[in-house]
Amino acid sequence: MKAVWNNTVIAESDDTIVVEGNHYFPLASVNATFLKPSATTTICSWKGTANYHTLDVNGSVNPDAAWYYAEPKDAATAIRGRVAFWKGVKVTP
Numbered sequence: 001m002k003a004v005w006n007n008t009v010i011a012e013s014d015d016t017i018v019v020e021g022n023h024y025f026p027l028a029s030v031n032a033t034f035l036k037p038s039a040t041t042t043i044c045s046w047k048g049t050a051n052y053h054t055l056d057v058n059g060s061v062n063p064d065a066a067w068y069y070a071e072p073k074d075a076a077t078a079i080r081g082r083v084a085f086w087k088g089v090k091v092t093p
Helices: 074-079
Strands: 002-005 010-014 017-019 022-026 035-045 046-055 060-068 082-085 091-092
Touching: 010 046, 017 074, 035 060, 046 074
Parallel strands: none
Antiparallel strands: 002 010, 002 091, 017 022, 022 082, 035 046, 046 060, 060 082
C-alpha cells in the first residue's frame, strides 16, 4: 500500500492493518520528514486518544492529515506504532 499526497509518497508498506476502513502503516514505513507535530487530539471510545501530525510536503501543508494512537486501548493494540491518513491523502495498492 502507498499513501500519496501532493504527488509525493508519504508511506509505503505491504504490512498495513485495516481498521474501520483505514490502513495503518508501520511508523518505520512513513517518511518522517513530511510529518510535523500537531497539538490536535481526539478520543475514540474503543481505540483511545488519537494524536495527529500535519503533513508538510514541498511547501504545501495539510493540517492533521495523519493520526496515530500512542497508547491505544487493549482492543486496539494492533495499531500501536502505526499511522493512518485522511484529508485527501490517497491510499492505494
